[in-house]
Amino acid sequence: MYRYNEIDRRLVKERVTQFRDQTRRHLAGELSEDEFRPLRLQNGLYVERHAPMIRLAIPYGVLSSDQMRALAGVTRKFDRGSGHFSTRQNLQLNWVSLEQAPEILAELAEADLHAIQTSGSCIRNITTDPFAGVSPQEVSDPRPWAEILRQWSAFHPEFAYLPRKFKVAFSGGPDDAANVRIHDLGIQLARDGEDQLGFRVWVGGGLGRTPILAKVLREFLPWQHLLSYAEAILRTYNLHGRRDNKYKARIKILVQALGVEEFARQVEAEWSHLKDGPATLTEAEAARVSAHFEAPEYENLPKYDTGFEFAKRHDREFSSWVARNVHEHRVSGYAAVTLSLKAPGQAPGDATAEQMGIAADLAERFGFAEIRTGVTQNLILPDVKKKDLPELWRQVRVAGLATPNIGLLTDIVSCPGGDYCSLANAKSIPLAKAIQDRFSDPERVSAIGDLKLNISGCVNACGHHHVGHIGILGVDKQGEEYFQIILGGAWGMEAALGKVIGPSLVAEEVPQVIDRIVANFEICRRPHERFIDTLNRIGPESFRDAAYGSGSPSKRAKVVSNG
């Protein structure tokens, strides 16, 4: 992983000093709330329902064991001993105080961690596939490029006051576990006809009030031009993005208004001034950063480990965990393992300080002291020897991190919702728990197979409800919490936006309606068919009838439009 040098470390510390002084001036009444707001946001600090929330960056989802312990340490010292891993590779602490925020950042800086640009109208934390570098499918490791763009975007003087937030994701290849198509800028590693490494560039994706999937801006960009091309995109957006209405200020609206061809023409025109200039990446810089991500010293291990195969055959619980939580690795004899943060009754993505500490220890014992976080709000140990899997499983089970549900219905992605967030219309966490209770039979959930269920507490869509196979959106109707049911969304390269299927429901009705929708799938599915494939094959009608058909589930329900 990337190790900070003296300059990286100095810049993070200078940021802490700057923010400490800004906070001091705000508390002394020298900086008004309006003046202070954009400054605190660019340091990850929101003012929330009960207390300020701080969003800490986990750049492209990579943490060392020591960094994970530092995160656990601040949750113990400054919060209530737990944190929320978000869909964008951040950790959110919900109970911090404004006065202590500079102290939190100072402590994290000691572990080369920060909250730089995790909020505000700027280039946000850059995300990537949690299996980067170990995935057998990837074209090339996206992490060096994410790190290069992280450095470029950190404290970029020209792009700190954009029309709106700007989210970038890298994907290592065609499987796209980073969901590049729902990002303002999506960068997918690719090779051209001459086997030269570069990027397919996507632009203008985003969820929120106006969900739009990104479009291809450039089929192939040689790697040397990453920074100059990004500069051209950002400058075009900074100068021409709308600023009169914050709901129309994302780059997706500009791209849609101009059409992607015209937007591409403007970017190319701007880029013609920058191409081959000083921002052009050098072989030396690519090599310097890539060296940080060189493969660790893997042992030469056989593809099949007899102890592991034996345990799989003789222990059903172990084998069901392996089936869902253990993933293919590009190196023989190794696997990547997901630690589920979706145990029954657990708020999706939440981890206690103790669990963080255990994950840090396990990453040391069963890997190279590295942990990843991903868009599904789970933790990943990227380099586990297959022969260690039975022992790892026993340890993970004790820590409550072994729920064998990765990619299943109960692996719910959810925002913190109305329990914490001041934007939310509805409480997503209790609903996630109620759905997990409804689907408490692991045999059934396993038989249902791949099903992405996403919950957002409001149209800002932090729970990515538009791209869940089943999406649930909290809406407000005359001060009451209601939920819309959305079907047909999908992730990655097959990305699609789901559609609302009927009237919105009160929270108590949602689990049974989800159950009826799933039951309809169980009746209609072909052998081994995924939920989304059945839905796409037969259309939403029978699902709608199943959900609402036998008597309206709610007399109070009214049809409300999506958005």
Next chain:
Amino acid sequence: MAKLIKNRDIVEDSWKVLTLAANDTPDTVKLPVGPIMVPLSVWRARKAELIRREWEHHDLLGVWLGPEDDPADIASDLDDLSVVGIHFPTAGDGRGYSIATLLRTRLGYRGELRAVGGIGRDHLHYLHRVGFDAFAVNQPELAIASLDDFSEAYQAAANQPLPLFRRRTLTA
């Protein structure tokens, strides 16, 4: 007289920034005596008059751009101007940072580039990096320290033509 941060110093600001009131037009607005910065619309309407005024009365001349203005519109006039101002209607309107970048790195402007409007000490470092060398801010004596909030930068910008990775190679 108001004070100004200019070239890392605090100086008296003798300039007047001309703005058009609701009933003013660029053709008829009265030009005050002394050094003035006029909006782009006045510059376009009365270029010859403004240049003659400077020549006859030695009243220094500047133009200020708003966030909607295209700096390319004054590209051929830059030699005539002692100051180019960029107005920030609010701190959150970041277009001025790109306009400054274009003036410095593409249009070759070398004269005084002044930030005016809704900016304060917390913006000075980034403003300086994109090429501003003069800042109309409150309490300039306190604000000036923020020019150096950061001692290094990753990216190239108007005040540093090479990104850090190219400078690393040079010193290695």
